[in-house]
Amino acid sequence: MPNARDLPRDRPDVWSWHAPGPTGVSTLDLSLHVEPLVLGWNRALSRVEEPTVDSVRLIEPPLEVISVKVVPPSVPVRSFTFPEPAPLDFPAQADSTVPASPKGIAGWTAKRDAAATRPASSTRIKPPGDVIKLADRLQYLLQPSLESLLAQRSLEFPLRPFAYQMEGVAFLYPRHAAILADEMGLGKTMQAITAIRLLLRCGEVRSVALICPKPLVSNWQREFSLWAPEIPVLAIEGDQAQRRWQWRLPTIPVKIANYELLHRDREVFESRDASGRAEVRFDLVVLDESQRIKNRSSVTHQAACAISRRRSWALTGTPVENTPEDLVAIFEFLLPGLLSSGMKPRRMGRAVRDYVLRRTQDQVLADLPPKLVRDAEVELTPEQQTSYRLAEDEGVLRLTELGESAAIQHVFELVLRLKQICNFDSATGASSKLERLVADLDEVAASGRKALVFSQWVETLQRLARHLACFGPLEYHGRVPAHRREPILRQFRDDPRCHVLLMSYAAGGLGLNLQCASYVFLFDRWWNPAVEDQAIHRAHRIGADGPVTVTRFLAVGTIEERINRILEEKRELFETIFPDAAHSCRLGLSGEELFGLFDLKFPGGPINKAA
Amino acid sequence: MSNARPKLYLGFLTVVDRASYGLIGGYLILNTAGRPLEFHCTTPVRPSRAQQILYGPTLEPYLFGEQIGQSLLSKAKLEPLAVCTDRVEVLAVREYTAVPVALVLPPEGAFVAPTAGNALTSAAGGESGAPANSPRSPAKQWRPDTAHLRPRLLSFSLGRNRLAVAEDNAADRQRIEERLASVAESFDLGEPFGRIREAIEEASGSR
Numbered sequence: 102m103p104n105a106r107d108l109p110r111d112r113p114d115v116w117s118w119h120a121p122g123p124t125g126v127s128t129l130d131l132s133l134h135v136e137p138l139v140l141g142w143n144r145a146l147s148r149v150e151e152p153t154v155d156s157v158r159l160i161e162p163p164l165e166v167i168s169v170k171v172v173p174p175s176v177p178v179r180s181f182t183f184p185e186p187a188p189l190d191f192p193a194q195a196d197s198t199v200p201a202s203p204k205g206i207a208g209w210t211a212k213r214d215a216a217a218t219r220p221a222s223s224t225r226i227k228p229p230g231d232v233i234k235l236a237d238r239l240q241y242l243l244q245p246s247l248e249s250l251l252a253q254r255s256l257e258f259p260l261r262p263f264a265y266q267m268e269g270v271a272f273l274y275p276r277h278a279a280i281l282a283d284e285m286g287l288g289k290t291m292q293a294i295t296a297i298r299l300l301l302r303c304g305e306v307r308s309v310a311l312i313c314p315k316p317l318v319s320n321w322q323r324e325f326s327l328w329a330p331e332i333p334v335l336a337i338e339g340d341q342a343q344r345r346w347q348w349r350l351p352t353i354p355v356k357i358a359n360y361e362l363l364h365r366d367r368e369v370f371e372s373r374d375a376s377g378r379a380e381v382r383f384d385l386v387v388l389d390e391s392q393r394i395k396n397r398s399s400v401t402h403q404a405a406c407a408i409s410r411r412r413s414w415a416l417t418g419t420p421v422e423n424t425p426e427d428l429v430a431i432f433e434f435l436l437p438g439l440l441s442s443g444m445k446p447r448r449m450g451r452a453v454r455d456y457v458l459r460r461t462q463d464q465v466l467a468d469l470p471p472k473l474v475r476d477a478e479v480e481l482t483p484e485q486q487t488s489y490r491l492a493e494d495e496g497v498l499r500l501t502e503l504g505e506s507a508a509i510q511h512v513f514e515l516v517l518r519l520k521q522i523c524n525f526d527s528a529t530g531a532s533s534k535l536e537r538l539v540a541d542l543d544e545v546a547a548s549g550r551k552a553l554v555f556s557q558w559v560e561t562l563q564r565l566a567r568h569l570a571c572f573g574p575l576e577y578h579g580r581v582p583a584h585r586r587e588p589i590l591r592q593f594r595d596d597p598r599c600h601v602l603l604m605s606y607a608a609g610g611l612g613l614n615l616q617c618a619s620y621v622f623l624f625d626r627w628w629n630p631a632v633e634d635q636a637i638h639r640a641h642r643i644g645a646d647g648p649v650t651v652t653r654f655l656a657v658g659t660i661e662e663r664i665n666r667i668l669e670e671k672r673e674l675f676e677t678i679f680p681d682a683a684h685s686c687r688l689g690l691s692g693e694e695l696f697g698l699f700d701l702k703f704p705g706g707p708i709n710k711a712a
Numbered sequence: 713m714s715n716a717r718p719k720l721y722l723g724f725l726t727v728v729d730r731a732s733y734g735l736i737g738g739y740l741i742l743n744t745a746g747r748p749l750e751f752h753c754t755t756p757v758r759p760s761r762a763q764q765i766l767y768g769p770t771l772e773p774y775l776f777g778e779q780i781g782q783s784l785l786s787k788a789k790l791e792p793l794a795v796c797t798d799r800v801e802v803l804a805v806r807e808y809t810a811v812p813v814a815l816v817l818p819p820e821g822a823f824v825a826p827t828a829g830n831a832l833t834s835a836a837g838g839e840s841g842a843p844a845n846s847p848r849s850p851a852k853q854w855r856p857d858t859a860h861l862r863p864r865l866l867s868f869s870l871g872r873n874r875l876a877v878a879e880d881n882a883a884d885r886q887r888i889e890e891r892l893a894s895v896a897e898s899f900d901l902g903e904p905f906g907r908i909r910e911a912i913e914e915a916s917g918s919r
Binding site: 169175176177178179180181182183185235238239240242243244245246249250252303 | 737740743745746747748749750751752753754755757762766779780783784787789898900903904907908910911914915
């Protein structure tokens with residue numbers, strides 16, 4: 102087969118085949134007109150290839166390079182610096198009156214069975230609402246917790262404060278104007294003292310004036326010795342020259358005075374130095390029972406407002422006694438201009454919200470034990486002191502003269518006589534216990550609560566009824582006819598105007614249900630704790646609406662204090678030996694102890710317990 | 713010659729992650745009584761997209777240490793004995809200061825929620841965070857760039873506190889033990905961070 106390459110190129114469509122010609126071969130012309138159809142690569146190869154070139158530009162114009170510069174951004178910083186106040190350290194008081202055992206402490210001796218196991222909390226100081234500047238707000242926010250501040254300053258407490266009390270301290274601490282308006286019995290005194298103590302120790306304040314009703318001056322001194330024993334405290338007293346010197350003493354950080362002195366020494370507060378500044382200035386002035394200045398036109402109010410000060414606090418269980426104008430008057434002392442007369446109560450409430458802290462017993466029920474027992478130590482009035490000294494001296498003299506024939510009965514009579522003088526001075530009727538009771542009942546009534554007042558003498562109860570007439574008192578004792586007793590109890594429960602029921606220990610028998618009473622006052626003490634407990638249980642029973650605050654009056658420096666001390670020691674000893682025993686054990690005074698009350702030797706004979 | 717004892721200061725540095733704003737650093741200097749003396753806080757810092765890509769896993773040390781930490785420390789007037797932090801990322805600031813830097817660990821056995829603002833969601837090392845065998849310990853993640861993540865830590869106890877330093881600055885442990893010995897028992901070194909966070913919140917709200 103001829104190769105396609107050999108085909109004539111000019112006549113690709115005709116071809117013939119000739120057989121090779123050797124001898125004997127015939128030839129046949131097989132020429133046929135054939136028109137071959139050339140397909141495929143044969144046809145292609147028959148053409149002269151003339152490749153064409155198409156140029157395609159594969160590379161575009163040079164790529165643009167984008168450089169990303171990573172520039173470290175500057176980080177703006179806001180900076181705040183805070184002054185480091187120079188803390189004040191006070192040497193331990195050499196004549197500290199704080200007793201070693203918490204149970205013997207005058208003041209608040211709440212039962213802490215369950216409360217003692219409360220975990221430690223962290224109370225933060227928050228900036229008050231009137232602090233606007235960011236730096237000032239930050240300074241408060243960046244303070245350590247109150248507990249830490251106290252621990253750092255090595256401030257110890259005889260009793261662990263309740264959580265709500267720490268909140269009260271945190272409320273007072275940053276404020277230049279504040280009212281602590283807790284219900285009575287919740288420890289306003291302790292909270293104020295702790296806040297003052299902290300401010301002094303941190304160097305935030307250096308001079309404090311505390312103004313209170315006269316019967317409470319010694320109470321405040323005792324409370325300071327209990328809650329802030331290292332802080333020097335001075336009660337302003339004496340003649341005018343002495344008081345003028347005392348007000349100006351720079352070395353005593355805390356000065357206590359009563360409202361009457363405030364008025365009498367007004368010229369001290371109004372005197373000015375050459376540059377026009379007040380000569381006597383305080384970093385903090387605290388008004389206890391601040392409802393005393395509710396009358397704006399009174400000299401007491403004007404005298405209080407005249408004191409030059411940086412911070413103003415008010416303590417009261419009744420910030421509004423009668424009308425909202427009472428609060429206006431208090432705020433004239435705290436923050437003049439914040440409130441005005443005729444202001445609508447709702448608007449007033451909004452305005453004072455950040456300045457007033459009030460907790461009721463119900464609100465802090467979770468923190469409180471069911472029963473709070475506190476001792477109200479009072480000092481006898483001058484008249485009572487005179488009568489008391491006279492009676493004691495005469496009585497002791499008589500006992501001495503009796504010699505061997507002196508019997509327990511004689512001592513009993515003397516003790517009872519002296520106890521009666523501790524209640525009321527027989528000659529003048531003066532009574533420091535009554536003054537204190539009136540102040541407390543003021544708060545009770547203003548809060549709408551009710552109280553029981555116990556005494557072992559009917560005469561005392563009748564006398565109290567006359568003095569407490571404004572509180573709607575009712576009497577319940579042996580001289581009340583039997584048929585009148587139940588109606589009296591019903592009236593006490595149901596009549597909102599009756600705030601106090603005067604009861605004798607003997608009449609407070611079993612079966613009485615007086616759970617409506619939140620406060621119990623033991624005007625004079627019974628020697629047998631079981632009898633006192635029974636009296637208290639009239640109010641403090643299972644199912645009571647809330648905790649009961651028990652106030653036990655005690656005249657300082659008298660037979661009452663001595664008896665109380667002996668019984669406390671005995672109770673401690675009993676509880677140490679029998680920690681699970683109830684308090685209904687019979688604790689009394691032996692003959693020796695009775696005679697020992699007057700530093701007399703027991704003449705002899707059988708030793709019988711007195712009660 | 714003054715007989716007054718030299719004043720001692722403690723520094724506390726942390727970073728708060730506020731999703732809508734970014735990272736805000738706060739630096740608080742206290743005296744040994746815990747009272748504040750200086751406070752510095754940054755404006756919110758948000759990394760750019762380029763930074764996020766380019767820095768990759770080193771972004772956190774860069775932001776927390778160099779950007780925020782260094783800026784804050786440089787503003788302070790007082791030099792503390794040590795700088796404490798509750799965020800492991802902040803340990804990176806050690807590169808820019810001669811003051812030893814310690815991570816404050818939670819008390820032994822304390823549960824720590826694995827949040828963004830928490831120092832203890834560390835994928836590296838086993839010495840920070842909740843105990844490894846704790847049923848609540850955060851899930852471990854493995855990444856190919858693990859070497860760039862949070863540093864390995866050396867933990868130790870000092871007084872009432874548990875601290876840790878980066879392994880690269882192991883010598884800081886001794887310095888911290890010497891410098892903080894007098895306060896370690898009474899001072900809870902973890903407490904101030906709560907204050908810083910509150911302060912940042914207050915400062916942010918005031919803008």
